[in-house]
Structure formats: C-alpha cells, structure tokens
Amino acid sequence: MNFTDLMQARYTTKKYDANKKIDIEKIEQLKDILHMSPSSINSQPWRFTFVESEEVKTKLAKASYFNEEKVLNASHLVVFSAINNKVLFEEQINANLPEGAVGYYNNFLKEKPEEELHDWHVKQVYLALGVFLTACAGMEIDATPMEGIVAEEYDEILGLTGYKTTFAVAIGYRDEEDQNQPHINPKSRLNREEVIFTV
Numbered sequence: 001m002n003f004t005d006l007m008q009a010r011y012t013t014k015k016y017d018a019n020k021k022i023d024i025e026k027i028e029q030l031k032d033i034l035h036m037s038p039s040s041i042n043s044q045p046w047r048f049t050f051v052e053s054e055e056v057k058t059k060l061a062k063a064s065y066f067n068e069e070k071v072l073n074a075s076h077l078v079v080f081s082a083i084n085n086k087v088l089f090e091e092q093i094n095a096n097l098p099e100g101a102v103g104y105y106n107n108f109l110k111e112k113p114e115e116e117l118h119d120w121h122v123k124q125v126y127l128a129l130g131v132f133l134t135a136c137a138g139m140e141i142d143a144t145p146m147e148g149i150v151a152e153e154y155d156e157i158l159g160l161t162g163y164k165t166t167f168a169v170a171i172g173y174r175d176e177e178d179q180n181q182p183h184i185n186p187k188s189r190l191n192r193e194e195v196i197f198t199v
Helices: 003-009 026-035 054-061 064-073 087-098 097-107 114-136 150-158
Strands: 046-051 075-085 144-145 163-172
Touching: 003 114, 026 046, 026 075, 026 114, 046 054, 046 087, 046 114, 054 064, 054 075, 054 150, 064 097, 064 144, 075 087, 075 114, 075 150, 087 097, 114 144, 114 163, 150 163
Parallel strands: none
Antiparallel strands: 046 075, 075 163, 144 163
C-alpha cells in the first residue's frame, strides 16, 4: 500500500475490539519510532508513556470524559507529555545537544515567558504525534488521538513530575461495528484547491 492509500485508509477509531491486543513486537517498534521522532533543535522535550496495565487504564478512563470506552477497550493507551520545568529542560539540552543548538535556545527561547516556552515544547510533542499516527497506519494499527481528557488527573495517576500530559492516543484494533470506518462514513475534507496552493 502506498502512502496516499495509507492516508485514505486510516481514520479516527471510535470503537475498539477489546479482545484484540497488539503484539509486543509491534509495541516495541512503535516505541522505537517515537524515540526517533523529529523536534526543533533536537530538543526532545517529551515523555511517552505506554499504558498496558488494565488497572491504570481503568483509572485513566475515568479521567477521559466521552473517551472512556475507547481507553478501556483499546489494546494500549499512549500518553504524550511535554516537559514543563525550565530548569530540567535546560539541564537536558546542556547535557545532550551540541553548542549550536544550545546557542539557539539561549538566544531565541530562554528569555520567553515559561508559558510561551511550554507552548513551544507542546508543538514538538505534536510533531511526534504525526509520526506516530502515520506509523500506526503503516502497521495496520488503529488509533484515536484524544485531547478530551483531564490532563491534571492523568499527571497524578501516572506520577508525572516535570512533565505535563498534552494528549493521549488509544491504539488497538477496530470493532467491526465501528460506524466511523471510511467505508461506512467516508472521509470529509475541504476541497484540495481550498487548502493546497502552488506559487
């Protein structure tokens, strides 16, 4: 299947088959893919938590509004978090990045308000989301990105320190009765000419 076909076939899954689990080899591959995700100046201001424990999933489901059923029935839940501690971030980049990248941070980002800096971190996490959803499509794994969660409760349940939950992604295999499948509910996009331009 070529890349265009993958994008046509993938969709936001609304209903999962709770009896189908993702093989551990594929989970490990997804971890490797996230580990290799791109970020501005290679800053990597993130943490990715793969939740397979049914006990933890149940707790997180209760903090997921209308996404509760997806969290409960998906094979895994992946929580994407952005660093939100400036000191911790600076320690990380000083220890791991080349002088030029650290210089960029010091010259263009360091003096920004912490809220604005955190927004920049969050943008990097969204880059990883695009990679992750595409990888899932290529591996024939269904996925549901979810901002409809109580991030503060996720942080508490997962014991996050120095990081803040940005969103979560349920992954697994669709229930055949899922009404959001493209052959039942065709994809809806703006006309190509309205969003793609050449100058």
